[in-house]
Amino acid sequence: MTARDQLRVLVVVPAISPVYGGPSTCSIGLAEALGRRGLQVDIVTTNAAGPRNLPVKLHQWIAESTYRLQYFRRWGRFEAKLSPGLMTWLFRHVTDYDIVHGMSVFNFPADIYCEACRRRHVPHIIHPQGMFEPWAMANKGWKKRVYFRWFKKPQLQRANVIHCLTRHETESIAALGVTTPKVIVPNGISPGSMIKGNANAFLLRYPLLANKTRLLFLHRVDPKKGLDILAASFARLHNRFPNIHLIIAGPDPVGYWSTAARFFESKGCAGAVTYTGMLTGQDKADALAAADIFVAPSYSEGFSMSVLEAMAAGLPSVITTGCNFPEAAEAKVALEVPIDATAFAEALASLIGDLPAACAMGQRAREFIFQNYTWDQAARKTHEVYTAVLNHQPIPYQSDMPVTETRELERRAV
Known part of the structure; x- marks a missing residue:
C-alpha cells in the first residue's frame, strides 16, 4: 500500500x-x-x-x-x-x-x-x-x-x-x-444529481403525444437492444390499446435506426412511434417524466443504466431476462419476462390495463433503487x-x- x-x-x-x-x-x-x-x-x-x-x-x-x-x-x-x-x-x-x-x-x-x-x-x-x-x-x-x-x-x-x-x-x-x-x-445512480423532469415541456415539443398512454424506450439504437422484439410486441398491443404511443429515444451510433424503423413499418404501427434521437440532461428528464411505462426488450445487457434511471424516476418497467436484473422482479418492482415478443406484450398489457397499479409499482421501484443501487x-x-x-x-x-x-x-x- x-x-x-x-x-x-x-x-x-x-x-x-x-x-x-x-x-x-x-x-x-x-x-x-x-x-x-x-x-x-x-x-x-x-x-x-x-x-x-x-x-x-x-x-x-x-x-x-x-x-x-x-x-x-x-x-x-x-x-x-x-x-x-x-x-x-x-x-x-x-x-x-x-x-x-x-x-x-x-x-x-x-x-x-x-x-x-x-x-x-x-x-x-x-x-x-x-x-x-x-x-x-x-x-x-x-x-x-x-x-x-x-x-x-x-x-x-x-x-x-x-x-x-x-x-x-x-x-x-x-x-x-x-x-x-x-x-x-x-x-x-446519484439521487442528489437527478434532474426534475417536466412532462408538460416534453409534450409541448411533441403535442401529438398528449392524451396518450406513452411507452418509453430510452437506449442506444442497436441490434442488441431488441427493437425487433419491441416492434412485434407493440403491434399486438396497438390493436388492443389504440391509444398507446411508443417513444424511442437514444443515440444511433451505428446507423441502425433505418433498419429498426422498418420493423415498425412492416407491422403497420409506425404511425404510433416517435423517434426523438438522443436525449440528454433536461430533455431526457422531461421524457422520463412524460412516460407512463418504460420498456427494455434487450437481448443482452451488462447492467442497464437506462433501467436504473427509469426506475429511479418512478416508472413501472418491463424488462427481459437479458437485462440481468432478476432482483427487480424478485422485489416486485418491475416485470421480467423471457426474450420473447409474446411474453413482452402480455407483460405490457397487464400494466396498460391497470395504470394505477402500474404507477404504484413505479413508486416502489424508485424506493428500491434509492435504497440499493x-x-x-x-x-x-x-x-x-x-x-x-x-x-x-x-x-x-x-x-x-x-x-x-x-x-x-x-x-x-x-
Missing part, C-alpha cells in the same frame, strides 16, 4: 460521449463517488463520439468536482479508438497511480492499459461491462473468439480482479475459462476491493457461486 495520504486511482475508459450509452457514462458516476470518498481519481479517455470527435481540449487536465479528466485524440474514425497519444501517456504515467480501473474490453485503450500495467507492475482491475455475455460474444463471433483466446484471455488472467455487474456476468466469464477473482459491484454504495464497495488488492487481503464481494460450480464452468470452457 502506498505511503501517500490519498489512494490514487486511474480510470481508463475508451470514450465518454453520450452516444455510447451507459457503459461510457457509468465511469463518470463511479469516479465522482470515489472522489467523494477522498480518493484522488483521474480519468483518461479519447475524444471519440461515434463517427465524429468531441470538440474538447486535448492532452491537458480538466478539473471536475471530485476528479480530473484528460482527453486524448482518437486517430481516424475507427471504433477501436486508436490513440497513440493515450498509449504513450499510459506507459509513461501508469506508475503514478496505486491502482488502475479499466472500463470495457474489445478496443485499443483497453488493450494498452492492460499491457502498461503488466510491464510496469501496477495492480489493475478489468471492468468488461457485460461484453462477455453470450449474446455479445456471438456478435462478430469468430473474430471475438480468436481475439479472446490469443490476446484478451491472457490479459484477464493477469488482472488482479475482474469487476462484474451481475452474478450472471461472473458465470459468463467463468464459462470462458477465466480464473481471476470476480467481484460483483453493480452500477448505481446508488453510486455511493458502488464506490464504497469498489474502495474496499482496491484496499484488499493493495494490502493482499481476501477480495470482498466475490460471487457466491459455489466453488465447485465455478470450477466446473472453468473446466468446461473451450
